[in-house]
Amino acid sequence: MIVKQHARKTSRARLWAGAILLSVIHACAAGAVQPPAPVPDTRAGADAAIDARQLSARLYATGPALLWLADGPQRARLALRLLGKADEHGLDPAPYGLEGLAHRLDTTRDPVALAALDRDISTAMLRYLGELHYGRAPSRYRPGGLAVGAFDPVAQLRQALAEGNLDGAVESAAPAIALYGRTREMLAHYRALSAAAPDWAALPPPGTALRPGEAYAGAGLLCARLRLLGDLDGATGAPCTDADGAALAGAVRRFQARHGLAQDGVPGPATLAALAVPPARRAAQLALTLERLRWLPPLPRGRVIAVNVPTYRLWAFDPDAAPGAPVLEMPVIVGTAARTPTPLFIGKMRYLEFNPYWNVPPSIQAGEIVPKLAGNPAYLRQNDMELVGADGKVRELALPDALAGLRSGAVRVRQRPGPRNVLGEVKFAMPNPMNIYLHSTSSKELFARSRRDLSHGCIRVAHPAALAQFVLADARRWDEAAVAQAMQPGPMRTVTLPRPVPVVLFYATALVDRHGLALFAQDIYRQDPALLEALGLR
Known part of the structure; x- marks a missing residue:
């Protein structure tokens, strides 16, 4: 079988565009940024985000003594079944003490012990609902801790018990955004892949640097794997023949696009390394995305900008625009992994500086x-x-x-200001203690690189004029020509935005786009291992 160039090109920009932004809503001018603190382990019962025992006391303060066991064990068993399905949301069920609760449910007869069991089931359920909504690990976007707001686990559970709809309580607790649902479905898919193909052998490396049109000894295994992953058409398990060679390079290119790799259609070292990652590890990445989505607080309606750091991409959109309105999407450059990683937070863009000074x-x-x-x-x-x-x-x-x-x-x-200025023609300011902001750059050639963690922490944007027109939100005063004129060399000019624009700096190494494609990126800041440990998923 021969690996050939394929005429069809799959654009990474198209695959990644809108994967976060359409779902999440409802050189560098900064100094050296400290690396993000490691995510602490929250499995030891400290309930860093959710004080479930305190919530349980509030639940029983105005209710009956028994909520689960008054009419037999059926309702309690339903609760345990729901707790056991926490892994469908990427949460390890072990901290809820399922095994001990189940044993006590089967053996306890003493009324006092039954009352204690009833409360412990409530505590586990309240913790689950709270963690499902707010996250198990501390959120980077709620540095002041958790305050019960629109979602109250006690009120949610009390209503579910009254209506006999515990399943509905669980579904209501999960983030009500399309990306969360797609990621949850993809998590189940990759776990099924892992069960179906537990032996995930690495593909053989070519003897020399592989070039288009050259034979590859591992083409048969490559073909089978790309079919299993959905990048190559054909029945899974069917033998791959030379007739598949014409489509193989295109399938490789699609795989490369989904994994943030250079799309040359050739299984080089980086592509082979990505193909060697077993589905179980991809499933773990998807589980981390579910947790990171739980961290996000509600954002105000209106224009929003989001940057997913590992994919070096920015999206901007207006949820109040007409249906089908285009999403602004562009490559970005982020902070260097080794020294100045871009911090994760939600800022508010308040003004622009055309022809800025770089302090x-x-x-x-x-x-x-x-x-x-x-x-x-x-x-x-x-x-x-x-x-x-x-x-x-x-x-x-x-x-x-x-x-x-x-x-x-x-x-x-x-x-x-001028052609040498590292901020380029415009700075997008969102005042914050870390002095992080977005800006253009005089080194535009860097956007051609596949790995772009190159800044001192701020975000360099590839299309500053388009972003300026988007955030200024004034089609008559700030049309394309007016923005282009303001970016011409000249004195610095500050323009205050009519309304602050939230900027979400996000970190996810696995996403699912609107077309149902699983997208994976390198963990450039090495944040996944600590979070896996915190969630008990290692």
Whole structure:
């Protein structure tokens, strides 16, 4: 069988576009950003997000002594069955103590012990409902902790018991967004794949660098695997023949598009490594996405921007626009994994700066600019930079005085607007303590790279003019021509947005798009292992 080039091209942009944004709603100018703190282990019963025993006390404060066992064990068994299905939502059922509850249900007869069992079942159910809605691990988007708001597990369970609809309580607790439902279905699919194909052998590497049109000894196994994963048409388990060769490169390209790889249709090292990842590990990635979606708080209606860091993609859309309105989507550059990862939070974009100054952060100034200036007295001039005092006035200083002032903090460096400015033509400001924002860039060639964690933490956007027109939301005053004019070289101009635009900085290595395609990305910040541990999924 021969691996051939295929004329059909699958666009990663199309596959990823809208995977988060259509579902989630209802150089760098920053200094070095500290890596995100590891996700703590919450399995030890501390209930970091949900104090289930406190909720249980409130549940029984105004209700009967027995909620599950007053009329026999049937209702209690239904509760245990629902708790046992927590894994369908990517939650390990073990912390709910199912085995012990089931044993007590079968053996307890003493009235006092039955009352204690009844309360423990309620505690487990309240914890499940709370974790299903808010997440088991602490949310990065609720740093102040959990406050019961629109969703109250006690009220939800009380109503479900009154109506005899426990299944409905569980479904209502889960995030009511389409992406969550699609991801949950895909989790079940990949678990079924894992059960059907437990032996997931790595494909043999080619003897030399494989090129289009060359024979590949592992083509038969490659064909079978791509059929199993749904990237190649044909009956799963049917033998692959030379007749399949014409479609194989196209299937490889589709697989590459779904996994954020260069789409050359050739099973090179990166593609073979992705093909070697067993379905069970992909299922774990999907389970993590369910948890991360549970973390998100409700957002106000209106225009929204979301960036999924591992896929280097930005989406912007207006849920109040006409049905079928296009989604703005573009590549981005994010913070370097090794030193300055982009932090995850929800910001509010409040204003734009056309032709911005770059006020060099102290960390970059001390670590990069001062050493370069010491070795090259013309460095500032060559890079359109200037020294600014505490009063905001430009200072002209000789090299020794300039270095002394920079080291003492008497002066700082800023870069003037222009073609060399690292922020490019426009800065999208969303004030926050970490000094993270979105901006254009003078190094546009970097968007051609497949791995784009290259910044000091901020988000560089590939199409700043389109994003500016989107957030300004004024078709008459800020049409395409007006934005283009504002981005021409000239003095800095600040424009306040008519309404702040939420910016969600998200992290998911597995998603499901609107067409039902499973999409996977590299865990560039190595955040998955800690969360797997916290959820008990390792």
